[in-house]
Amino acid sequence: MRRLPIYFLLDVSESMIGEPIEQVQEGIATIIKELKTDPYALETVWISIIGFAGKSKTITPLQDVITFYPPKIPIGSGTSLSKGLEELMNAIDRDVVKTTYERKGDWKPIVFLFTDGIPTDDSEKAINRWNNDYRGKSNLVIISIGDNTNLNLLGRLSDQVLLFNNTDSNSYKEFFKWVTASIKTTSENINNTNKEGIDLSKSNPDIVEKIDLSKNHSLPDNNFVVLSGKCSTNDKMYLLKFKKALQESNVPGFQTRFYKVEGAYRIDENSYWEYSADSAISNKISSEELYGNPSCPSCGNNFALATCICGGIHCINGDGNAKCPWCGNTGFYGMAEGGFDINRTLG
Amino acid sequence: MNKDKEEFREEQISIPNANVKKEYQFCFDSSLFPKIQINDIKNLDLVGLQFDAEKACISGVPTNASQIDIEIEFFHKEDENFEIDIKKIPFIVNADPKDLWMNKPSPTDSRFPKEENVTFSSSFLDKKIVVASKRGRSHAHEGTFRDDDFVVKSLPDDWNVVAVADGAGSAKFARAGSKFVTENIAESFNNETFLQNLSSEIISYFDGNNSEDAKIKSKAFVINSLYKNVKQLNEALNQFADSEEINLKDLHTTLIFVLVKKFDFGYVVLSFGVGDCPINVIDENEESVKLLNFLDVGEFSGGTRFITMSDIFSRPDMADRFGINCFKDFSKLFLMTDGIYDPKFVVESKLENLESWKNFLKDLDGKNEDQIKVDFAEDQNIENQLSDWMDFWSKGNHDDRTLAVIY
Numbered sequence: 173m174r175r176l177p178i179y180f181l182l183d184v185s186e187s188m189i190g191e192p193i194e195q196v197q198e199g200i201a202t203i204i205k206e207l208k209t210d211p212y213a214l215e216t217v218w219i220s221i222i223g224f225a226g227k228s229k230t231i232t233p234l235q236d237v238i239t240f241y242p243p244k245i246p247i248g249s250g251t252s253l254s255k256g257l258e259e260l261m262n263a264i265d266r267d268v269v270k271t272t273y274e275r276k277g278d279w280k281p282i283v284f285l286f287t288d289g290i291p292t293d294d295s296e297k298a299i300n301r302w303n304n305d306y307r308g309k310s311n312l313v314i315i316s317i318g319d320n321t322n323l324n325l326l327g328r329l330s331d332q333v334l335l336f337n338n339t340d341s342n343s344y345k346e347f348f349k350w351v352t353a354s355i356k357t358t359s360e361n362i363n364n365t366n367k368e369g370i371d372l373s374k375s376n377p378d379i380v381e382k383i384d385l386s387k388n389h390s391l392p393d394n395n396f397v398v399l400s401g402k403c404s405t406n407d408k409m410y411l412l413k414f415k416k417a418l419q420e421s422n423v424p425g426f427q428t429r430f431y432k433v434e435g436a437y438r439i440d441e442n443s444y445w446e447y448s449a450d451s452a453i454s455n456k457i458s459s460e461e462l463y464g465n466p467s468c469p470s471c472g473n474n475f476a477l478a479t480c481i482c483g484g485i486h487c488i489n490g491d492g493n494a495k496c497p498w499c500g501n502t503g504f505y506g507m508a509e510g511g512f513d514i515n516r517t518l519g
Numbered sequence: 520m521n522k523d524k525e526e527f528r529e530e531q532i533s534i535p536n537a538n539v540k541k542e543y544q545f546c547f548d549s550s551l552f553p554k555i556q557i558n559d560i561k562n563l564d565l566v567g568l569q570f571d572a573e574k575a576c577i578s579g580v581p582t583n584a585s586q587i588d589i590e591i592e593f594f595h596k597e598d599e600n601f602e603i604d605i606k607k608i609p610f611i612v613n614a615d616p617k618d619l620w621m622n623k624p625s626p627t628d629s630r631f632p633k634e635e636n637v638t639f640s641s642s643f644l645d646k647k648i649v650v651a652s653k654r655g656r657s658h659a660h661e662g663t664f665r666d667d668d669f670v671v672k673s674l675p676d677d678w679n680v681v682a683v684a685d686g687a688g689s690a691k692f693a694r695a696g697s698k699f700v701t702e703n704i705a706e707s708f709n710n711e712t713f714l715q716n717l718s719s720e721i722i723s724y725f726d727g728n729n730s731e732d733a734k735i736k737s738k739a740f741v742i743n744s745l746y747k748n749v750k751q752l753n754e755a756l757n758q759f760a761d762s763e764e765i766n767l768k769d770l771h772t773t774l775i776f777v778l779v780k781k782f783d784f785g786y787v788v789l790s791f792g793v794g795d796c797p798i799n800v801i802d803e804n805e806e807s808v809k810l811l812n813f814l815d816v817g818e819f820s821g822g823t824r825f826i827t828m829s830d831i832f833s834r835p836d837m838a839d840r841f842g843i844n845c846f847k848d849f850s851k852l853f854l855m856t857d858g859i860y861d862p863k864f865v866v867e868s869k870l871e872n873l874e875s876w877k878n879f880l881k882d883l884d885g886k887n888e889d890q891i892k893v894d895f896a897e898d899q900n901i902e903n904q905l906s907d908w909m910d911f912w913s914k915g916n917h918d919d920r921t922l923a924v925i926y
Contacts, residue, residue, distance in 0.1 A: 173915035201609065205586045208611070211619035211660065215915040238538070238613050244531040273868045363917060364657050365689035366823075406522070440529070
């Protein structure tokens with residue numbers, strides 16, 4: 173039996189926390205649920221999920237639709253596209269069976285790469301390896317989740333770069349419906365015509381739009397600021413996500429940038445470190461640019477954004493003495509008057 | 520206490536998927552959360568399963584395919600109030616792939632209609648032949664036609680011909696292509712004078728007393744004669760496409776055929792093949808197997824050639840497509856489409872492997888999942904037996920199936 177291997181290479185960097193990751197998690201489950209009712213897919217499609225943030229790991233090794241169980245999608249710090257590509261290429265080397273005189277090989281693998289940010293490392297070497305040895309032997313479809321990605325860079329990996337406008341949960345639903353339909357048609361076509369290649373289903377251009385790669389695209393500014401904190405009550409890690417917004421400043425016609433809180437989310441610390449870059453967190457952002465202070469997602473303390481002199485972010489209940497869960501220092505906390513810099517994760 | 524409960528609630532528990540109508544059992548590993556007791560699991564009844572709290576096991580035979588959320592009710596073992604919490608996780612019951620395939624009739628009012636399943640049996644020289652051709656699951660699922668076809672015909676001068684063709688899945692009217700080529704090639708040999716000449720050249724070719732030169736001349740005559748008929752078939756296809764106002768590529772089809780006659784010195788089998796369908800002969804003691812044609816499997820998987828492509832005639836391997844073989848006797852001669860060869864032999868190399876053929880013969884003899892036997896000895900009902908045998912289930916193989924056996 174010839175398999176149709178499908179890889180999902182997911183950007184699980186911190187900016188994905190909150191709605192995007194929940195929607196992707198649900199989306200993958202929906203894809204599987206749908207494929208389980210399609211006889212072609214059920215007998216042909218094999219799926220693997222690879223996550224990349226600062227580091228990359230295989231979340232679900234290649235397996236058939238029958239055995240597939242929706243995994244928990246992790247979150248990490250950093251966006252190392254090169255590590256993700258390396259993990260993918262190693263997985264293809266390991267999994268995909270080549271046709272020989274003695275053995276019938278798999279169909280060309282299909283890769284869906286979902287990313288929502290700009291690589292935080294140098295991707296040159298991985299891109300070259302991909303283009304030299306893998307591009308011709310697989311079908312890569314790149315989906316930019318939102319417009320905060322480097323389209324020029326992504327366009328060097330594949331001719332199929334699509335922009336997904338992740339405006340609300342409905343658009344996510346429609347998007348994953350489109351992915352599912354594309355997988356179904358592809359598996360049906362290779363079964364009936366023996367022709368390799370991906371058949372992307374028609375999509376609603378408001379949701380999924382094909383990027384014109386002949387044009388040069390400008391590099392976007394960062395849309396999100398994500399800070400990692402620790403609960404001072406039970407030591408559990410969480411992430412605080414802020415979204416960029418602009419407002420009229422005192423100078424007419426000149427806008428100031430600020431970041432408005434989107435939410436505070438609990439994370440699984442073990443998997444967070446497994447997917448995070450080793451490099452020290454060095455990006456700084458001024459607290460003056462941050463608007464809003466949500467309550468702690470772990471213990472419910474009133475403020476999740478308090479900073480210790482050690483630089484660590486943790487939660488506090490209000491003014492007064494509190495112990496920092498990062499360094500163990502006890503200090504008095506009040507509202508800051510001037511702006512101070514807060515460590516920012518790699519995104 | 521809260522911490523233990525919290526951890527259990529957040530723990531990612533993957534429960535293996537169940538399969539509909541198949542016995543299922545899964546037991547939670549309680550050593551992973553020693554302080555938690557699972558009280559009950561709600562919603563399992565939706566798919567016909569039960570939960571045994573004492574053993575912490577889910578078991579039963581799922582009645583229907585579905586993806587549901589099950590609610591695990593649990594409490595802390597040290598909690599005197601047995602305060603119950605709920606953890607929701609997905610639970611999947613897979614459908615039986617066989618249940619997902621539909622069987623829609625093909626539309627008889629469309630162009631070039633074709634019967635979905637055909638069987639045939641008759642005598643063949645001093646032997647017999649049985650053939651079955653079946654519409655594949657993928658065609659049945661979509662209500663489209665069988666693209667395979669075959670023709671068996673007795674010819675003058677005691678020759679017989681069998682032709683089998685597999686229309687390309689990507690070609691719109693492949694069903695018409697395969698029908699046209701099998702009928703046309705068989706009919707093209709229906710010429711007494713030609714066949715008498717052919718017979719005398721064959722005798723000359725296999726006459727041990729003849730000079731090499733004479734043999735080469737006879738061989739050239741035989742191959743050229745077959746070539747001419749194949750070439751005229753390609754031209755006839757062009758005309759057929761023109762007259763039907765369709766593109767030639769819409770008729771893409773493979774073709775294999777054998778012309779067989781029994782001489783004093785044995786059975787002479789003249790063969791031709793283009794595409795990926797094999798012709799095999801098993802000797803009378805079933806101790807050796809011979810593949811009479813080469814398969815066009817292409818550089819990349821799925822690539823094949825068709826009789827509808829005129830470029831096959833200009834390629835250097837054209838002469839190798841023809842075979843002249845003589846067998847003192849043989850047990851069986853097979854012609855098949857890839858709908859049989861793919862699931863039963865998988866790769867080309869296995870077609871020349873005696874072990875694979877022995878297994879295939881055992882399979883025909885009833886050593887298969889459904890225990891369906893094709894009885895070549897007591898063969899009153901052999902057409903239907905072969906047809907039933909051809910319903911074998913093979914994951915991922917849903918092509919049309921055609922198998923012809925001379926025995």
